[in-house]
Amino acid sequence: MPRRRGLSSPSAACLFILSSLLHHLRGLNICTSGSATSCEECLLIHPKCAWCSKEEFGSTKFITSRCDFVENLITNGCAGELETPKSSINIVENLPLSSKGSSLTLSDVTQIMPQKISLNLRPGDKTSFRVQVRQVEDYPVDLYYLMDLSLSMKDDLDNIRNLGTKLAEEMRKLTSNFRLGFGSFVDKNISPFSYTAPRYQNNPCIGYKLFPHCVPSFGFRHLLSLTDKVDRFNEEVQKQKVSRNRDAPEGGFDAILQAAVCKEKIGWRKEASHLLVFTTDDVPHIALDGKLGGLVQPHDGQCHLNEANEYSASNQLDYPSLALLGEKLAENNIHLIFAVTKAHYILYKNFTALIPGTTVEILHQDSNNIIQLIVKAYNSIRSKVELTVWDNPEDVSLTFTATCQDGLLYPGLRKCEELQIGDTVSFEVSVEARSCPAENTSHSFTIKPAGFRDTLEVEVAYSCTCGCMKQMEWNSSKCSGNGTYTCGLCECDSGYLGSKCECEEGESGNMYQNMCREAEGKPVCSGRGECSCNQCICYKSEFGRIYGLFCECNDFSCARYKGVLCSGHGDCHCGECKCHAGFIGDNCNCSTETNRCISNDSQMCSGRGNCVCGKCQCTEPGAFGETCEKCPTCPGACSTKRDCIECMLHNSGGLADNQTCPKHCKDEIITRVDVLKTDDQHSVLCVYPVNDCVMKFTYSELPSGKSNLTVLKKPECGSAPNALTILLAVVGIILLIGIVLLVVWKLLVTIHDRREFARFQSERSRARYEMASNPLYRKPISTHSLDFTFNKLSKSYNGTID
Numbered sequence: 001m002p003r004r005r006g007l008s009s010p011s012a013a014c015l016f017i018l019s020s021l022l023h024h025l026r027g028l029n030i031c032t033s034g035s036a037t038s039c040e041e042c043l044l045i046h047p048k049c050a051w052c053s054k055e056e057f058g059s060t061k062f063i064t065s066r067c068d069f070v071e072n073l074i075t076n077g078c079a080g081e082l083e084t085p086k087s088s089i090n091i092v093e094n095l096p097l098s099s100k101g102s103s104l105t106l107s108d109v110t111q112i113m114p115q116k117i118s119l120n121l122r123p124g125d126k127t128s129f130r131v132q133v134r135q136v137e138d139y140p141v142d143l144y145y146l147m148d149l150s151l152s153m154k155d156d157l158d159n160i161r162n163l164g165t166k167l168a169e170e171m172r173k174l175t176s177n178f179r180l181g182f183g184s185f186v187d188k189n190i191s192p193f194s195y196t197a198p199r200y201q202n203n204p205c206i207g208y209k210l211f212p213h214c215v216p217s218f219g220f221r222h223l224l225s226l227t228d229k230v231d232r233f234n235e236e237v238q239k240q241k242v243s244r245n246r247d248a249p250e251g252g253f254d255a256i257l258q259a260a261v262c263k264e265k266i267g268w269r270k271e272a273s274h275l276l277v278f279t280t281d282d283v284p285h286i287a288l289d290g291k292l293g294g295l296v297q298p299h300d301g302q303c304h305l306n307e308a309n310e311y312s313a314s315n316q317l318d319y320p321s322l323a324l325l326g327e328k329l330a331e332n333n334i335h336l337i338f339a340v341t342k343a344h345y346i347l348y349k350n351f352t353a354l355i356p357g358t359t360v361e362i363l364h365q366d367s368n369n370i371i372q373l374i375v376k377a378y379n380s381i382r383s384k385v386e387l388t389v390w391d392n393p394e395d396v397s398l399t400f401t402a403t404c405q406d407g408l409l410y411p412g413l414r415k416c417e418e419l420q421i422g423d424t425v426s427f428e429v430s431v432e433a434r435s436c437p438a439e440n441t442s443h444s445f446t447i448k449p450a451g452f453r454d455t456l457e458v459e460v461a462y463s464c465t466c467g468c469m470k471q472m473e474w475n476s477s478k479c480s481g482n483g484t485y486t487c488g489l490c491e492c493d494s495g496y497l498g499s500k501c502e503c504e505e506g507e508s509g510n511m512y513q514n515m516c517r518e519a520e521g522k523p524v525c526s527g528r529g530e531c532s533c534n535q536c537i538c539y540k541s542e543f544g545r546i547y548g549l550f551c552e553c554n555d556f557s558c559a560r561y562k563g564v565l566c567s568g569h570g571d572c573h574c575g576e577c578k579c580h581a582g583f584i585g586d587n588c589n590c591s592t593e594t595n596r597c598i599s600n601d602s603q604m605c606s607g608r609g610n611c612v613c614g615k616c617q618c619t620e621p622g623a624f625g626e627t628c629e630k631c632p633t634c635p636g637a638c639s640t641k642r643d644c645i646e647c648m649l650h651n652s653g654g655l656a657d658n659q660t661c662p663k664h665c666k667d668e669i670i671t672r673v674d675v676l677k678t679d680d681q682h683s684v685l686c687v688y689p690v691n692d693c694v695m696k697f698t699y700s701e702l703p704s705g706k707s708n709l710t711v712l713k714k715p716e717c718g719s720a721p722n723a724l725t726i727l728l729a730v731v732g733i734i735l736l737i738g739i740v741l742l743v744v745w746k747l748l749v750t751i752h753d754r755r756e757f758a759r760f761q762s763e764r765s766r767a768r769y770e771m772a773s774n775p776l777y778r779k780p781i782s783t784h785s786l787d788f789t790f791n792k793l794s795k796s797y798n799g800t801i802d
Contacts, residue, residue: 029068030045030578031050039051039468040465040466044124047122047125049068051082051083051488052076053081053466057076081488087119087125089120089129091114092117093116094115097110097113100137109136111136112448112456116459117458118461119431119459123433123435124432124433125433126430128428128431131447134424135422135423140271141174141178142272142274142275143275144181144259145233145277146255146256146276147184147279148280149184149185150242150282151205155367163234164232164233164234165231165234167180170375171375171378177272179227179267180233182237183220184220184223187251188251191246195245195246217243227267249283250280252278253284253319254285254311254319260276260325262303271453275381276329278336279363280344281365283344289319291318295317295318296318297317297318298318299324301324330388337360345360345362350704356450359377359380386416387448389447393437396431396445397580398430399429399593400414401428404416405423408602412595413602418662435580442461445458466487469487479500498534498535515534518549526552527551538551539551552574553573554574555571557572558576559586559587566587567585569591570583570588590613591613591614594614595614596615597614597627599627605627606631609628630701641699644670644709647665649670668707671709672712676697676698683698685697693715695715695716696716
C-alpha cells in the first residue's frame, strides 16, 4: 500500500496500460479472441458479442476488432450501427385451460397452455417460456381390456363374466363418459410356441387330464370395439374359451401393439383418455424370440387385423421390441396398465421404466381384484403429469423446471406427482440453440404431456444472419471498385487484397511486413502464412483451418477427450475449446446437467455428495448409488427406514402426516416375520423403542435398487416379575451360599487338622529317648543304703549291706 501511494503519474499510466494488455492476453474477452472476420462468425462466438457495421471504425494506429461486447464497441465509437440480435418468443395460440371435460364440446377441451409458439433463437442466447397443464374433471375415458386366454387363466375368465357392469359402475363415479372394449391373446400358432401336431389342430388340450377341451391357439383377437353398452362386453366375455400354448411366455406384446395402432377398429376417440389394461399371469415374448420359430422379419409397427379381427401377421413377423411398443403407445396417447400376478411384478415393473406412461399393479391369481386394480391405476395416472418432447432438433437444447402443487421449484424435472383432479402445474422451459443450421432452415418440435392428446407446437427459426447483409454494395467505391462492401468490410474480388481491396495479389514489400507481425520480433504471420498487401494469407493444413489476423489461430490444436476434439461438445477456437451449452472443462467433457443427480427426495445427490459432470460423487462415507441414495452406515439410515415402516405399516409418523409416504418410500419392500434373523452379513440391524418394548428390523439393498426391510410383527417386550419366584430364588441363593460356606469351613478345618497331625508325626519320628533317662522307667532291682554301726564278731561294720 505505501508503494502505490508513492507512484508517479507516468507509472500509474504504465500500470493501467499493462493491466489492459494482460487482460487482453489472458483471453478474457471471448469476442475479440474468436478472430471473427465477418458478422455471421461474430454472432456464433457468444450471445453477448456484437458486430460493428460502421464504415470508419477503430484507430489507424492499431487494429480494432469489429466483434466485441456492446459496451466496448460503443466506447470505441460505434453507437447506432451495431448488429446484436436477441432470441425472442412469440405466442401464436394461447387458449385458456378448461375446468371440465364432458360438460363441454370435446374438441374445445384444453389441458395445456399455450398451444402454439414461435421462437427466433440466436445461438447461445437462452430464452424461456412457461407451460401450464391441468387434468380437467370428468374427462372421457376409453378402456380396452386385453386378456390372456391361455389355460392358466381359466379361473380368471370365470371371475370376469360380469366385469363390464361392475367396472362401468365404478368408472362412472370418476367420469360420465366411459366406453369399454375387449380383446384376447394367447401366442403365435407355430412351433415351438404352440402345439402344431395334427392331433392338436382343433384341440391342443388332448391328453391333458385337468382340462381336456380347449380352442386352438391364436396370436390376438379383437372381440369388441369400444362401446358404452357394457352388456355387450359381458356377452363377449361369456363366449370366450381358453386355449393352450406350449411354452410359458405369452404373445401379449403382439396384442398390445395391435390394440394401439388399429385405432379405427378398436375405436379410440381422439378426445378421450385411453387406457389399455393388459392382464396375464406369465412373462411375455419379446423381440428376437421369434427367431426360434423361424421369424426373422422385425415387426413393422403397422395394423394387421383381417376381416375377422384377428392378427393376420402373427406367423410372419417377429415380436415387437420395447422401444417400438413405447413409440406406438405414445403416438396414440395410450396409458398401458400391466395387471400381473405377484410372481412377475418385478419384471413388469422394470418394463415401466423402458415404456413411458405405463403402470403396473398386482393381480390376484383368480382376478377377483381387477376392478379395484383398474380404479387404482386410473387414479395413479390422473395424479401425475409428465412432459415429453417429440422431434427435438439436434441444434436445440431444452431444460425444464417444474413447479408443482407445493409451489417449490424442481430444476431438471419435467414431472409432477400426487396431484388432484383439477390441479394446475407449470413448467419453465429454457431453450437454447447450440449452433446455426443451413441457411433458411427452420425446425419444429412438440411438447406433450404423456397420455394427453393436447400438445404445444413450437416452431423454431434461427437468427444467424445480420441485418446489414441486406445492404450489400457490389463493386463498391468503398472497396476501390474491386469488391463488395457489406457490414463495414470489403469482400475483395479475386486477385485483390487489402482492407479496401487496394492491393493486387502478388504485391509485397518491406512496408507491409511489419503489419503482418503480431508483435515486434515475432515471425511474419506467425510462421503459418505469407504477408501480402499488409495482410496475412494463411497456409492450408490437412489437419484443419489456420486463421487469424496473423495466422495465430487454428481449429485443431485444442484439448481432446478420448481422441475427439473438444469431446465433440464444443468448437476449437484458437487453441481453446468453446464449449456448447451444457458442457464445461478444458476439453468440454464435463456436462452441467443435474437431472441424473436429483434423488427421489428432490435433493441433489441425496445430500450425501456433489454433482460433478452430470454424475454424483458421494462424499458421505458408506454412501453409494446413482444419486448416493444408498447408505447403510449413515447415521440417519435407520431413522429413515423407521419412518417408512411406521408410515406404510401403521400409517403414523411424519411421512404419514404430510402425505409424502408413497413418494419417499416407493422403493421399500417390507416383509413382516415372527422371528428376525440377524446373522446376515449384508443386512443392517436397527432397533428403536416402542412404549416399554423394543422394535427390531433389518434392511439390505437389493441389486434392483430397492431396499428389503424385514420387520418383526410384534415388538419384543419383557414379562412382569413373579414375586414367589423371586422369593424362592432369594431363599435358594441364601441356602446355597450357607452350604458353600459350610463346605469351605469343613474343608479348611480338615486341611488344618491334617497339617497338625503331619507335623506331630514328623516330630515323633525325630525324637530319641535313653532307657535310663526315661523318668517313667524303673529298674527291676532296687538298692537302699542305710547308715548303721554294729559289732559282729567284734568287728565293726559301717556302710551298706547287700
